[in-house]
Amino acid sequence: xxxxxxxxxxxxxxxxxxxxxxxxxxxxxxxxxxxxxxxxxxxxxxxxxxxxxxxxxxxxxxxxxxxxxxxxxxxxxxxxxxxxxxxxxxxxxxxxxxxxxxxxxxxxxxxxxxx
Amino acid sequence: xxxxxxxxxxxxxxxxxxxxxxxxxxxxxxxxxxxxxxxxxxxxxxxxxxxxxxxxxxxxxxxxxxxxxxxxxxxxxxxxxxxxxxxxxxxxxxxxxxxxxxxxxxxxxxxxxxxxxxxxxxxxxxxxxxxxxxxxxxxxxxxxxxxxxxxxxxxxxxxxxxxxxxxxxxxxxxxxxxxxxxxxxxxxxxxxxxxxxxxxxxxxxxxxxxxxxxxxxxxxxxxxxxxxxxxxxxxxxxxxxxxxxxxxxxxxxxxxxxxxxxxxxxxxxxxxxxxxxxxxxxxxxxxxxxxxxxxxxxxxxxxxxxxxxxxxxxxxxxxxxxxxxxxxxxxxxxxxxxxxxxxxxxxxxxxxxxxxxxxxxxxxxxxxxxxxxxxxxxxxxxxxxxxxxxxxxxxxxxxxxxxxxxxxxxxxxxxxxxxxxxxxxxxxxxxxxxxxxxxxxxxxxxxxxxxxxxxxxxxxxxxxxxxxxxxxxxxxxxxxxxxxxxxxxxxxxxxxxxxxxxxxxxxxxxxxxxxxxxxxxxxxxxxxxxxxxxxxxxxxxxxxxxxxxxxxxxxxxxxxxxxxxxxxxxxxxxxxxxxxxxxxxxxxxxxxxxxxxxxxxxxxxxxxxxxxxxxxxxxxxxxxxxxxxxxxxxxxxxxxxxxxxxxxxxxxxxxxxxxxxxxxxxxxxxxxxxxxxxxxxxxxxxxxxxxxxxxxxxxxxxxxxxxxxxxxxxxxxxxxxxxxxxxxxxxxxxxxxxxxxxxxxxxxxxxxxxxxxxxxxxxxxxxxxxxxxxxxxxxxxxxxxxxxxxxxxxxxxxxxxxxxxxxxxxxxxxxx
Numbered sequence: 001x002x003x004x005x006x007x008x009x010x011x012x013x014x015x016x017x018x019x020x021x022x023x024x025x026x027x028x029x030x031x032x033x034x035x036x037x038x039x040x041x042x043x044x045x046x047x048x049x050x051x052x053x054x055x056x057x058x059x060x061x062x063x064x065x066x067x068x069x070x071x072x073x074x075x076x077x078x079x080x081x082x083x084x085x086x087x088x089x090x091x092x093x094x095x096x097x098x099x100x101x102x103x104x105x106x107x108x109x110x111x112x113x114x115x
Numbered sequence: 116x117x118x119x120x121x122x123x124x125x126x127x128x129x130x131x132x133x134x135x136x137x138x139x140x141x142x143x144x145x146x147x148x149x150x151x152x153x154x155x156x157x158x159x160x161x162x163x164x165x166x167x168x169x170x171x172x173x174x175x176x177x178x179x180x181x182x183x184x185x186x187x188x189x190x191x192x193x194x195x196x197x198x199x200x201x202x203x204x205x206x207x208x209x210x211x212x213x214x215x216x217x218x219x220x221x222x223x224x225x226x227x228x229x230x231x232x233x234x235x236x237x238x239x240x241x242x243x244x245x246x247x248x249x250x251x252x253x254x255x256x257x258x259x260x261x262x263x264x265x266x267x268x269x270x271x272x273x274x275x276x277x278x279x280x281x282x283x284x285x286x287x288x289x290x291x292x293x294x295x296x297x298x299x300x301x302x303x304x305x306x307x308x309x310x311x312x313x314x315x316x317x318x319x320x321x322x323x324x325x326x327x328x329x330x331x332x333x334x335x336x337x338x339x340x341x342x343x344x345x346x347x348x349x350x351x352x353x354x355x356x357x358x359x360x361x362x363x364x365x366x367x368x369x370x371x372x373x374x375x376x377x378x379x380x381x382x383x384x385x386x387x388x389x390x391x392x393x394x395x396x397x398x399x400x401x402x403x404x405x406x407x408x409x410x411x412x413x414x415x416x417x418x419x420x421x422x423x424x425x426x427x428x429x430x431x432x433x434x435x436x437x438x439x440x441x442x443x444x445x446x447x448x449x450x451x452x453x454x455x456x457x458x459x460x461x462x463x464x465x466x467x468x469x470x471x472x473x474x475x476x477x478x479x480x481x482x483x484x485x486x487x488x489x490x491x492x493x494x495x496x497x498x499x500x501x502x503x504x505x506x507x508x509x510x511x512x513x514x515x516x517x518x519x520x521x522x523x524x525x526x527x528x529x530x531x532x533x534x535x536x537x538x539x540x541x542x543x544x545x546x547x548x549x550x551x552x553x554x555x556x557x558x559x560x561x562x563x564x565x566x567x568x569x570x571x572x573x574x575x576x577x578x579x580x581x582x583x584x585x586x587x588x589x590x591x592x593x594x595x596x597x598x599x600x601x602x603x604x605x606x607x608x609x610x611x612x613x614x615x616x617x618x619x620x621x622x623x624x625x626x627x628x629x630x631x632x633x634x635x636x637x638x639x640x641x642x643x644x645x646x647x648x649x650x651x652x653x654x655x656x657x658x659x660x661x662x663x664x665x666x667x668x669x670x671x672x673x674x675x676x677x678x679x680x681x682x683x684x685x686x687x688x689x690x691x692x693x694x695x696x697x698x699x700x701x702x703x704x705x706x707x708x709x710x711x712x713x714x715x716x717x718x719x720x721x722x723x724x725x726x727x728x729x730x731x732x733x734x735x736x737x738x739x740x741x742x743x744x745x746x747x748x749x750x751x752x753x754x755x756x757x758x759x760x761x762x763x764x765x766x767x768x769x770x771x772x773x774x775x776x777x778x779x780x781x782x783x784x785x786x787x788x789x790x791x792x793x794x795x796x797x798x799x800x801x802x803x804x805x806x807x808x809x810x811x812x813x814x815x816x817x818x819x820x821x822x823x824x825x826x827x828x829x830x831x832x833x834x835x836x837x838x839x840x841x842x843x844x845x846x847x848x849x850x851x852x853x854x855x856x857x858x859x860x861x862x863x864x865x866x867x868x869x870x871x872x873x874x875x876x877x878x879x880x881x882x883x884x885x886x887x888x889x890x891x892x893x894x895x896x897x898x899x900x901x902x903x904x905x906x907x908x909x910x911x912x913x914x915x916x917x918x919x920x921x922x923x924x925x926x927x928x929x930x931x
Contacts (some may be wrong), residue, residue, distance in 0.1 A: 023921035038301045058664040060637040060641070061660065
């Protein structure tokens with residue numbers, strides 16, 4: 001068994017993301033969508049809707065959810081799970097806000113390759 | 116011999132600790148206090164009422180001189196401790212006094228943060244921390260000049276209100292988009308801003324201070340965006356940091372604050388730290404409740420109770436500004452397993468939001484009515500299971516304390532003289548009397564007979580409950596389809612109320628119309644954004660985060676996340692120059708597909724998002740602008756070649772098409788609008804399946820509308836005949852304006868026309884010339900704010916964040 005170490009990476013400032021909006025962070029494992037809610041919370045998800053791979057970073061953010069721009073699936077920012085009648089989930093990426101900076105931990109993305 | 120207790124600092128926390136110690140173990144210690152301030156212990160929380168003039172210093176003193184005498188405490192006023200000798204167990208003060216201790220309490224509090232902008236050391240720049248600051252502010256306020264408060268948090272707003280009460284002209288600068296964002300959600304933040312502004316205080320949010328101006332004393336503040344604000348007083352209230360330098364010099368463990376264990380001991384077991392300077396469980400605390408908790412623990416430990424430990428509990432915030440009622444507690448972020456209950460009472464200016472987590476209260480935000488906040492805070496702190504009273508919880512203890520009541524029973528229980536409709540003064544008895552007496556069955560009938568809910572409409576729900584209680588199964592309320600799950604109002608009601616209540620922002624609208632969610636959903640937000648934009652041209656600030664991605668980035672998203680770009684080709688005409696520019700762009704950006712559209716223009720597909728501004732820049736250079744191929748707005752005006760070339764052409768259809776497109780481009784509409792102009796009834800531009808079509812004839816122009824060639828196929832209806840081009844343009848603009856004012860979001864013209872009736876529309880546009888003219892004028896006015904090429908705006912840097920990644924780690928990681 002291996003213990004995955006958390007590795008926090010500074011991806012920018014919270015205020016660089018519009019309120020109720022998102023920005024993309026590119027990683028070697030693909031794009032990550034980083035969201036900022038009306039309550040100034042940050043969440044990060046793999047930028048691929050579980051339905052047809054739509055870029056969630058381009059959706060409308062409401063409450064702690066985002067609506068995919070391609071076919072209007074609603075994805076929970078907290079769990080990555082599709083809401084309502086739709087089923088499916090996208091990987092979540094841990095985020096911390098420290099002194100207004102966004103710290104992301106991408107190890108969850110690589111964990112898939114090890115499995 | 117009694118043990119010696121020395122206390123560094125004389126604020127509220129050590130004051131409370133000593134009170135508790137003298138109660139539980141009187142006479143155990145010889146106490147000496149060193150206070151850097153030259154005075155006794157006073158209530159720092161009351162500085163704001165002191166500043167506003169509501170209280171005097173005597174009224175906020177906690178321990179008068181007599182208290183020190185009574186308890187045998189030696190108080191050194193104005194003595195700052197300069198060193199702690201942990202080996203010899205003594206402290207030395209700036210006044211030259213050295214005192215020995217057996218136990219030491221460090222309670223040095225915090226220091227206000229001063230933003231190190233140029234000019235921050237000028238005379239007239241103050242912080243807001245102690246009595247000296249307040250006295251300096253009161254002195255400055257005598258000038259009745261202008262003051263700038265930097266920081267729109269709790270302290271900043273209290274300082275602003277106090278200075279305003281003292282007669283100063285006050286502006287608050289706040290870095291974040293909404294005030295007190297750490298304690299309030301955005302809705303409450305907006306309400307607060309309005310209340311603050313109503314007191315005559317100006318508020319600038321998203322304000323980034325560049326420098327403070329002046330030679331020897333403050334003359335003004337300049338923001339990063341260049342705004343200059345004259346001021347003779349600047350108050351910085353941007354935050355505090357623990358005052359831990361002394362402890363650090365003494366070799367104690369210090370992180371952000373002085374690190375203490377749960378017994379409040381520092382890394383030296385004989386030294387306690389207490390108050391804002393202490394860091395427990397990795398956190399520093401600034402509100403009074405946890406600081407008093409710490410004080411209790413220190414007192415208990417000193418009295419010999421080794422089991423006493425500090426556990427941080429939920430904290431609550433109240434703003435101490437007279438006339439503004441505001442309360443927040445706990446954690447009010449949204450999240451998994453979290454549910455919210457929102458109560459909005461627009462007429463009384465009340466907003467209440469409860470956040471539930473697994474049947475307990477996790478957070479609460481109240482604005483306007485905070486009377487029950489203590490009861491809610493108690494539920495929150497004790498983690499009470501609220502499942503039983505959930506239905507009525509938000510109405511407070513007088514309602515929720517009892518057994519669960521369903522809202523119908525609550526309405527049934529109302530007395531006959533209870534007022535239901537505040538606007539028209541209609542009571543329950545009258546409504547019930549009308550329903551039974553006149554055998555009313557629908558809401559509209561009740562409105563017609565009693566006027567209840569006929570004005571602002573916010574009591575509609577209550578009236579419907581009354582109808583249900585009176586008619587039982589005979590009443591079917593689902594007549595109006597709500598816009599979405601966030602409201603019970605339909606689109607038409609929302610549009611009517613936007614005008615009636617003069618709602619001009621999305622937060623105002625959600626408050627005024629009692630939205631059930633705090634920030635809407637992906638269905639209602641784009642609709643509301645359009646309604647506000649169409650209703651208040653030039654006034655409403657477009658909310659790009661409430662727009663679908665295509666309208667936000669002015670291109671069409673494709674299935675693979677790339678975009679397509681369609682420049683305008685006026686009336687379908689183009690030129691070698693434009694085609695060459697398109698060809699160059701396709702080569703330069705390796706655009707994979709180029710297609711001719713059905714609307715007579717060229718579509719470049721597969722453009723990467725980050726390339727969009729550069730693509731647009733090149734197209735702009737060749738004179739091309741956005742074709743709005745993505746917009747709920749005017750798309751294309753398709754034409755045939757008309758009298759220019761065609762042997763059958765009766766009028767200049769190409770020229771008219773271009774005129775219409777140049778006049779109407781950029782206008783936002785409920786859904787997309789496609790038009791066409793044909794030069795003769797052979798109709799080569801297929802005008803009779805468009806939203807608006809013109810068929811040119813020898814005698815003039817037949818105007819058609821309400822066609823469709825998409826999900827539905829439908830030939831147009833004739834709107835009327837006009838003789839000249841200017842008349843044709845006036846009729847078309849008036850028609851589109853009527854649609855802009857009446858259409859429901861995403862409702863195409865043919866559906867709108869079917870709903871309101873073709874004849875109704877013909878009468879208003881063709882027969883009532885005055886009305887047509889008024890509609891036309893309103894369209895012209897709104898175009899003043901709409902006709903700016905969104906592409907060139909973005910080429911020039913607008914919304915740059917949309918087109919760049921926040922960060923790029925792909926290369927760095929790949930190299931590992």
